[in-house]
Amino acid sequence: MSGIYIHIPFCKQACHYCDFHFSTSINKKSELVNALVKELEFRKDEFKNQVVETIYFGGGTPSLLTIDELRLLIDTVYAHYNVVSNPEITLEANPDDLTNQQINKLANTPINRLSIGVQSFFEKDLKLMNRAHNAEEAKQCLEEATIRFDNISVDLIYGIPGLTNENWLKNIETALSFNIPHISSYALTVEPKTALETFIKKGIVDDVDEEQAQAQFYLLVEELEASGFVHYELSNFGKPGFFSKNNSAYWQGKPYLGIGPSAHSFNGNQRSWNVSNNSKYIKSIDKSILPSETETLTQMDKYNEYVMTGLRTIWGVSIQKVTNEFGDDFTKHLLNQSQLFINQQLLYIDNEILKVTQKGKFLSDGIASELFKVN
Numbered sequence: 061m062s063g064i065y066i067h068i069p070f071c072k073q074a075c076h077y078c079d080f081h082f083s084t085s086i087n088k089k090s091e092l093v094n095a096l097v098k099e100l101e102f103r104k105d106e107f108k109n110q111v112v113e114t115i116y117f118g119g120g121t122p123s124l125l126t127i128d129e130l131r132l133l134i135d136t137v138y139a140h141y142n143v144v145s146n147p148e149i150t151l152e153a154n155p156d157d158l159t160n161q162q163i164n165k166l167a168n169t170p171i172n173r174l175s176i177g178v179q180s181f182f183e184k185d186l187k188l189m190n191r192a193h194n195a196e197e198a199k200q201c202l203e204e205a206t207i208r209f210d211n212i213s214v215d216l217i218y219g220i221p222g223l224t225n226e227n228w229l230k231n232i233e234t235a236l237s238f239n240i241p242h243i244s245s246y247a248l249t250v251e252p253k254t255a256l257e258t259f260i261k262k263g264i265v266d267d268v269d270e271e272q273a274q275a276q277f278y279l280l281v282e283e284l285e286a287s288g289f290v291h292y293e294l295s296n297f298g299k300p301g302f303f304s305k306n307n308s309a310y311w312q313g314k315p316y317l318g319i320g321p322s323a324h325s326f327n328g329n330q331r332s333w334n335v336s337n338n339s340k341y342i343k344s345i346d347k348s349i350l351p352s353e354t355e356t357l358t359q360m361d362k363y364n365e366y367v368m369t370g371l372r373t374i375w376g377v378s379i380q381k382v383t384n385e386f387g388d389d390f391t392k393h394l395l396n397q398s399q400l401f402i403n404q405q406l407l408y409i410d411n412e413i414l415k416v417t418q419k420g421k422f423l424s425d426g427i428a429s430e431l432f433k434v435n
């Protein structure tokens with residue numbers, strides 16, 4: 061069981077908060093798609109013993125690709141990899157690209173899941189973040205997309221400066237009104253060297269407020285759980301049967317192949333990442349050289365990653381698995397370090413599985429780092 065991630069490094073414009081790898085110039089789009097095809101072809105042996113269950117187009121903005129370009133990439137995967145009969149194929153898409161006509165065309169491809177970057181249904185928030193779409197486009201695309209696709213995820217951002225709890229609840233209710241089965245939601249974070257960081261430093265935009273973010277996170281959890289969603293990962297909520305297979309595999313430590321500039325791959329022991337530069341990527345792939353760096357994970361790295369992802373998900377951290385895979389020293393460390401958080405009712409152990417409590421959810425990354433092993 062494994063997945064293929066394909067990174068499409070183009071966007072119409074730069075969102076002010078974003079630090080992902082993308083270019084706003086699309087004049088190298090065809091060359092890049094050809095390089096993606098070539099990378100898929102020459103890395104096929106890395107995955108010869110794997111069964112591909114998911115294909116994920118992420119970015120950047122994959123919905124900037126034409127239907128023919130998407131088909132070419134999917135066909136290449138099918139031609140060279142062992143794909144299950146009904147894989148989950150996700151396209152990350154922005155509302156301004158999802159016209160009625162485009163949604164209908166996409167529905168006639170093997171793509172069976174859309175992850176739509178709505179972020180907010182309020183014009184003010186969209187402008188502050190410099191999103192390329194407006195609120196009306198977000199609603200219109202959801203109306204059409206829900207007719208043609210069953211499996212849709214909507215991205216929403218909370219903790220936006222000026223976003224009141226009342227408007228945040230309206231955002232959640234608007235998303236729910238389209239009867240979608242999955243929501244991914246993230247706190248707005250101020251990444252270094254982004255426009256948002258500059259605006260905050262210059263006083264043009266208010267700083268993000270941790271307390272506001274925390275309150276909006278708990279409103280989100282409450283609203284979505286009351287509407288039948290399972291909070292299966294810190295930032296992800298799905299109706300039963302609609303958890304993201306791609307992301308769940310990633311959180312459960314399954315192997316994945318990352319294709320394209322800046323894409324990461326994992327084979328169970330090593331993590332590698334391609335160069336985050338479109339021109340360098342294209343030139344190198346043209347010479348059949350994979351422009352990537354690799355690190356081999358130590359037992360300690362694997363334990364730390366397992367604790368981090370485990371605490372973020374409903375699957376938690378299995379104490380038995382820690383003992384079996386890492387040994388008694390790691391288990392002792394885990395239990396000792398957890399005790400303080402168990403006393404504070406931020407963690408609990410259920411059936412030999414360590415999990416965060418409702419109260420500990422928002423703090424799970426910070427708690428996980430306290431359970432890490434550093435030597």
Ligand code: SF4
Nearest residue numbers: 071074075078119120
């Ligand atoms: S569309 Fe997505 S990847 Fe592109 S700039 Fe905005 S947040 Fe970043």
